[in-house]
Amino acid sequence: xxxxxxxxxxxxxxxxxxxxxxxxxxxxARNGNFIAAVGMVIALxxxxxxxxxxxxxxxxxxxxxxxxxxxxxxxxxxVKMTAIPQMVALFNGVGGGAAALVAVAExxxxxxxxxxxxxxxxxxxxxxxxxSFAGSMVAFAKxxxxxxxxxxxxxxxxxxxxxxxxxxxxxVIAVLAVASIPFSFISLMVLALxxxxxxxxxxxxxxxxxxxxLLNAFTGLAVxxxxxxxxxxxxxxxGTLVGASGSLLTKLMSDAMGRSLANVLFGAFGxxxxxxxxxxxxxxxxxxxxxxxxxxxLLAYSQRVIIVPGYGLAVAQAQHAARELAELLEKRxxxxxxxxxxxxxxxxxxxxxxxxxxxxxxxxxxxMDEVNDEFKNADVxxxxxxxxxxxxxxxxxxxxxxxxxxxxxxxxxKNIVFMKRSMRPGFAGIDxxxxxxxxxxxxxxxxxxxxxxxxxxxxxx
Amino acid sequence: MSNELLNEVTFFVLSIFVGIEVISKVPTIxxxxxxxxxxxxxxxxxxxxxxIAAGANSPVxxxxxxxxxxxxxxxxxxxxxxxxxxxxxxxxRQSPKPATPVTPTK
Numbered sequence: 001x002x003x004x005x006x007x008x009x010x011x012x013x014x015x016x017x018x019x020x021x022x023x024x025x026x027x028x029a030r031n032g033n034f035i036a037a038v039g040m041v042i043a044l045x046x047x048x049x050x051x052x053x054x055x056x057x058x059x060x061x062x063x064x065x066x067x068x069x070x071x072x073x074x075x076x077x078x079v080k081m082t083a084i085p086q087m088v089a090l091f092n093g094v095g096g097g098a099a100a101l102v103a104v105a106e107x108x109x110x111x112x113x114x115x116x117x118x119x120x121x122x123x124x125x126x127x128x129x130x131x132s133f134a135g136s137m138v139a140f141a142k143x144x145x146x147x148x149x150x151x152x153x154x155x156x157x158x159x160x161x162x163x164x165x166x167x168x169x170x171x172v173i174a175v176l177a178v179a180s181i182p183f184s185f186i187s188l189m190v191l192a193l194x195x196x197x198x199x200x201x202x203x204x205x206x207x208x209x210x211x212x213x214l215l216n217a218f219t220g221l222a223v224x225x226x227x228x229x230x231x232x233x234x235x236x237x238x239g240t241l242v243g244a245s246g247s248l249l250t251k252l253m254s255d256a257m258g259r260s261l262a263n264v265l266f267g268a269f270g271x272x273x274x275x276x277x278x279x280x281x282x283x284x285x286x287x288x289x290x291x292x293x294x295x296x297x298l299l300a301y302s303q304r305v306i307i308v309p310g311y312g313l314a315v316a317q318a319q320h321a322a323r324e325l326a327e328l329l330e331k332r333x334x335x336x337x338x339x340x341x342x343x344x345x346x347x348x349x350x351x352x353x354x355x356x357x358x359x360x361x362x363x364x365x366x367x368m369d370e371v372n373d374e375f376k377n378a379d380v381x382x383x384x385x386x387x388x389x390x391x392x393x394x395x396x397x398x399x400x401x402x403x404x405x406x407x408x409x410x411x412x413x414k415n416i417v418f419m420k421r422s423m424r425p426g427f428a429g430i431d432x433x434x435x436x437x438x439x440x441x442x443x444x445x446x447x448x449x450x451x452x453x454x455x456x457x458x459x460x461x
Numbered sequence: 462m463s464n465e466l467l468n469e470v471t472f473f474v475l476s477i478f479v480g481i482e483v484i485s486k487v488p489t490i491x492x493x494x495x496x497x498x499x500x501x502x503x504x505x506x507x508x509x510x511x512x513i514a515a516g517a518n519s520p521v522x523x524x525x526x527x528x529x530x531x532x533x534x535x536x537x538x539x540x541x542x543x544x545x546x547x548x549x550x551x552x553x554r555q556s557p558k559p560a561t562p563v564t565p566t567k
Contacts, residue, residue: 097532
């Protein structure tokens with residue numbers, strides 16, 4: 001019978017690997033997700049028949065599955081496309097929490113003196129799972145704007161974090177070497193939760209995708225550790241697969257932003273001051289702003305327009321209005337394309353998802369490398385709610401927090417129309433020189449309203 | 462080191478290499494769906510949660526089991542559904558193959 005379980009787990013593991021493989025190619029991505037889900041069902045179906053259930057066990061499993069499935073399915077169905085990043089954070093966090101709780105339950109069962117090979121993976125899972133849970137919740141709060149998205153720093157922060165880490169290490173040693181009692185591993189869990197919060201607080205909202213990806217890898221490792229505790233191969237293999245691929249994905253994401261992972265995670269320390277100095281330097285400069293009519297005419301009589309969509313477009317749900325404007329312009333013979341920065345929106349690939357939802361033809365979406373040389377031939381670069389991804393200081397201000405990030409060359413277009421809600425700096429909290437460029441016309445307002453006004457103005461032109 | 466532990470460590474190490482290798486060529490536009498998909502896969506913790514909940518017989522283990530099963534199920538169901546929703550958007554939107562120019566026979 002255990003042989004059957006092992007074979008089922010092997011099949012599940014193969015399906016997870018094939019699923020991941022498919023998920024990373026555009027053709028089979030959706031199939032890949034389905035294949036992995038089948039693997040999950042097989043692993044569950046193989047596990048359940050061999051368990052000895054208490055009555056209470058049956059009841060709590062039934063309740064837990066019903067509530068969890070309802071929350072998961074409804075949450076995932078109802079969430080707006082723009083809020084997907086924080087939804088992923090939430091689902092990741094609860095997974096980490098579950099891994100930590102499984103390890104706590106096992107430590108209780110092992111008694112006061114578990115062997116090292118029982119205790120070590122358990123405390124590992126408790127610490128990493130709890131950090132992932134608490135960190136994901138902070139990431140969720142930041143993206144959902146329940147709290148400020150700007151990095152939160154305070155004096156002595158690193159010392160506080162150091163003390164936390166030392167305390168955690170102390171309790172780990174206590175559980176492993178002295179005695180595994182509830183007081184020690186519950187304290188361990190609480191401290192790890194605090195560490196998770198402290199870890200994510202100083203990271204800015206714009207960097208949350210990278211953090212969520214890292215915490216996703218953490219949860220994978222916590223799950224693998226719980227697998228060692230339970231001697232369960234399915235958990236070990238699936239958790240490790242996620243831990244490894246998640247770590248690589250985290251690196252690929254920070255590469256797409258042109259930054260090192262260390263810079264993303266710890267960059268807030270010591271950089272707030274340079275940011276402030278940069279802001280002070282440009283105070284008092286003037287910007288030009290245009291009316292809907294001015295801009296409508298400019299667009300209508302252009303030959304090439306490149307739309308640069310950003311998070312502002314996503315927030316305002318303006319992807320449909322953008323498509324309407326583009327279609328109108330095309331009818332007048334204007335060539336329209338969309339320049340997609342790899343990290344436009346709040347997650348790499350997020351903008352492609354949103355524009356696809358609005359039925360924007362795939363051929364009009366151009367990736368950064370493809371479109372960057374076309375800006376100098378464009379009559380208008382229409383920036384809709386993007387900011388950091390067109391900020392020239394990434395190219396020419398070594399002190400800037402985003403220095404070195406590859407950006408879209410919107411500043412090379414003949415005219416720049418910058419649609420923005422206000423002069424407020426972008427998500428990364430950095431002022432944008434492009435707004436003060438003499439070629440730039442500002443157009444203030446909510447992205448959707450503004451685009452609708454432009455549609456009317458183009459019709460009239 | 463017991464035989465079982467040795468086996469587990471072997472699986473662990475090999476899985477690291479497979480995990481890295483299998484996604485190494487992912488294009489940028491699939492970063493978000495891939496992250497979401499891996500997020501669903503670590504929902505396998507639901508197997509662990511059910512194992513500990515099955516034998517629950519005291520108030521403490523009942524609460525631990527209930528919360529763990531609820532959280533893990535949310536992870537696995539939400540993870541797969543939200544990934545599917547994302548990928549649905551890409552349906553039929555692959556860039557069309559460049560039409561092979563008809564070379565006139567001379």
